[in-house]
Amino acid sequence: MLAYIVKRLLIMIVMLLLVATMIFLMFRTMPGDPTASMVDPSIPREARQALLERYGLHESLWTQYRIFMRDLVQLDFGNSYFYNRTVLRVIGDRLPATLILMLTAMLFAYTFGILWGAWMAWNRGSRLESVGVTFSLIFRSAPTFWVGLMAIMLFSVTLGWFPAQGMRTTGYVGDSFAEVFLNRDFVRHLILPAFVAGLYFLATPLLIMRNSMLEVMSEDYIEMARAKGLRDRSVLYKHAARNALLPVVTAGALFIGAAIGGQVLIEVVFSWPGLGREIVQAVTRSDYPLAQGIFIIISALVMFMNLVADILYAFLDPRIAYR
Amino acid sequence: MLEVQNLSIEYTTEDGVLKAVDDVSFNLQRGESLGIVGESGCGKTTVAKALLRLLPENGAISGGRVLFHGENLVGKSPDHMRRIRHSKIALVSQSAMNSLNPVYTVGHQIREGILAHSNIGRHAAHARCVEVFGMVGLEEKRLSSYPHQLSGGMKQRAIIAMALSLEPDIIVADEPTTALDVVVQGRILQRIRAIQRQISTSMIFITHDISVVSEICERIIVMYGGKIMEQADSASFFRAPYHPYSLGLQNAFPSITDITGEELVSIPGTPPNLMQEQPGCRFQERCPFATSQCRSRTPPLVKVKSNHHAACWYTDQVNDFRTRARNRDTWEAVRTRIEQQETPQQ
Numbered sequence A: 001m002l003a004y005i006v007k008r009l010l011i012m013i014v015m016l017l018l019v020a021t022m023i024f025l026m027f028r029t030m031p032g033d034p035t036a037s038m039v040d041p042s043i044p045r046e047a048r049q050a051l052l053e054r055y056g057l058h059e060s061l062w063t064q065y066r067i068f069m070r071d072l073v074q075l076d077f078g079n080s081y082f083y084n085r086t087v088l089r090v091i092g093d094r095l096p097a098t099l100i101l102m103l104t105a106m107l108f109a110y111t112f113g114i115l116w117g118a119w120m121a122w123n124r125g126s127r128l129e130s131v132g133v134t135f136s137l138i139f140r141s142a143p144t145f146w147v148g149l150m151a152i153m154l155f156s157v158t159l160g161w162f163p164a165q166g167m168r169t170t171g172y173v174g175d176s177f178a179e180v181f182l183n184r185d186f187v188r189h190l191i192l193p194a195f196v197a198g199l200y201f202l203a204t205p206l207l208i209m210r211n212s213m214l215e216v217m218s219e220d221y222i223e224m225a226r227a228k229g230l231r232d233r234s235v236l237y238k239h240a241a242r243n244a245l246l247p248v249v250t251a252g253a254l255f256i257g258a259a260i261g262g263q264v265l266i267e268v269v270f271s272w273p274g275l276g277r278e279i280v281q282a283v284t285r286s287d288y289p290l291a292q293g294i295f296i297i298i299s300a301l302v303m304f305m306n307l308v309a310d311i312l313y314a315f316l317d318p319r320i321a322y323r
Numbered sequence B: 001m002l003e004v005q006n007l008s009i010e011y012t013t014e015d016g017v018l019k020a021v022d023d024v025s026f027n028l029q030r031g032e033s034l035g036i037v038g039e040s041g042c043g044k045t046t047v048a049k050a051l052l053r054l055l056p057e058n059g060a061i062s063g064g065r066v067l068f069h070g071e072n073l074v075g076k077s078p079d080h081m082r083r084i085r086h087s088k089i090a091l092v093s094q095s096a097m098n099s100l101n102p103v104y105t106v107g108h109q110i111r112e113g114i115l116a117h118s119n120i121g122r123h124a125a126h127a128r129c130v131e132v133f134g135m136v137g138l139e140e141k142r143l144s145s146y147p148h149q150l151s152g153g154m155k156q157r158a159i160i161a162m163a164l165s166l167e168p169d170i171i172v173a174d175e176p177t178t179a180l181d182v183v184v185q186g187r188i189l190q191r192i193r194a195i196q197r198q199i200s201t202s203m204i205f206i207t208h209d210i211s212v213v214s215e216i217c218e219r220i221i222v223m224y225g226g227k228i229m230e231q232a233d234s235a236s237f238f239r240a241p242y243h244p245y246s247l248g249l250q251n252a253f254p255s256i257t258d259i260t261g262e263e264l265v266s267i268p269g270t271p272p273n274l275m276q277e278q279p280g281c282r283f284q285e286r287c288p289f290a291t292s293q294c295r296s297r298t299p300p301l302v303k304v305k306s307n308h309h310a311a312c313w314y315t316d317q318v319n320d321f322r323t324r325a326r327n328r329d330t331w332e333a334v335r336t337r338i339e340q341q342e343t344p345q346q
């Protein structure tokens, strides 16, 4: 198992270098000139040239790539043009906000999706089953930003239960992690975006769990569990749901990549100061180093979550032996 | 101990109601071993599941009673049934290969069954697991194996161990060895028989292979199309069966007595469609000796000897039937008859 994890991590590094190369090329071939957004185009030519040289943008693509990769392996993503700070610091500031929002939403979606999906299959043909399917599909198909805006309108504007924007009330400044994230103000801000993101994520675990349960319930070992005189609850959760979980984990791993897209929209709608919103801004500002850095971090995140899902799978299914 | 009276079971399907079991009655004494035989689809599994009230959702007991220690199990609450399952009536199901949950160890699954019915504590439960594993000849260390780490024969023995774990009054074994190869099958059958005698539990042994019954059962029921065709003490049955279907079954399975001395003769034709309520004997279409009486009126189960009943109008002509049933041509004639009936309709 350990050898397997090491192997996977090594593969992940190679993959990341490939991803980095692709991202590097993508940004250089994109239309637009980063200097335009950084330096007022009306300043003297010489001054602009000096700035280009300072950022190394006058070098050939190959040289730029070599420097980029050399820095990258030392975990140096360079400086953000816009913030004039190292990319790593900017990412470090934004990452916790994204992770907290995303994991809260996922936790919400997977807990409800799995329990409800299992229940739906168990009570096949009931009203709540069709309600569940329709409900989850509506929130999967509806544009996330629209759902977000509707939620803001209802819960923030009309009902006034939750703040509509950001991560903390204006004027609040916290220094340590605990001061920023571990307080009621933050939780109040978190609920609405996490709820909307959770609704978007919900369909995947819910529907897969339901289908997978229906399949598992016709297995012979479920009948055997009944024949053993186990209580319905044991048969449902210990035997049926436990096995039905396996495809949910697999699908969950694949879904993580897709979830990032939804996450970006949620962050923009709720002005959530996370990586998703930052990347949109970095791209519009042609802040190459920052955008590159965020892309690479997100790729690493997705790959890492996939690895976690695979390891989780091995723990859930004793038939899997990783080598 | 167990009295099944006029049990009828129906499945509701998209095409209509299917009468899988029709008016089946039998008794089971303490320590007795009863074999139920018949071709696939004759309702054996349905009877077994009905005893435990484990019929699938579309199946229902439409009539009759199942008296267990004098109590009618039909109509008992789900919780009452839950407590009887496994602890009083244990099931060794048809597909032992897939009857173990792949994500739990075998030991866990046996212990779980024990703990669902008694509060003896994990330690004692484990000790009991070791004990029953010993009875079926599995090593103690196998308790911590996952199902996929065991061979088919071991899995089957683990399932049998599971059924023994609470010393049930009745073990219902539904084709427990069909998925195994012949050598393993033989070994497991011997073991089942030995254990059943040793702990004097009763057993209902279901199989499509009539030769298996001769080896391990004291009494036998032959089913066809959801009805009992013949019911007898094994000794009496295997010496001299009465029903034409039983005669045909004997030909189809070799090891009992070498009747023809030639190759096996299977009964031509297929089991009846249970959707259509047909008058007369269920077997008449495939019976070499069928008459117009057989086609119009259903024969009742009549006593032919002490402890021997058969559902045939012509039990008095059985000597003649036996002689003719040994002849291949008798059955070939049935084949021709069936083919002729089918062709004009096409």
Ligand SMILES: Nc1ncnc2c1ncn2[C@@H]1O[C@H](COP(=O)(O)OP(=O)(O)O)[C@@H](O)[C@H]1O
Residues within 6 Å of the ligand: B011, B012, B013, B018, B020, B038, B039, B040, B041, B042, B043, B044, B045, B046, B047, B056, B058, B059, B274
């Ligand atoms: N769930 C079900 N729904 C509809 N028909 C069924 C169902 N289960 C079994 N049957 C039908 O009932 C009859 C008896 O089946 P079964 O008891 O499994 O026979 P056996 O165990 O003797 O092979 C068959 O005709 C089969 O097709």
Ligand SMILES: [Mg+2]
Residues within 6 Å of the ligand: B041, B044, B045, B046, B094, B175
């Ligand atoms: Mg069967």
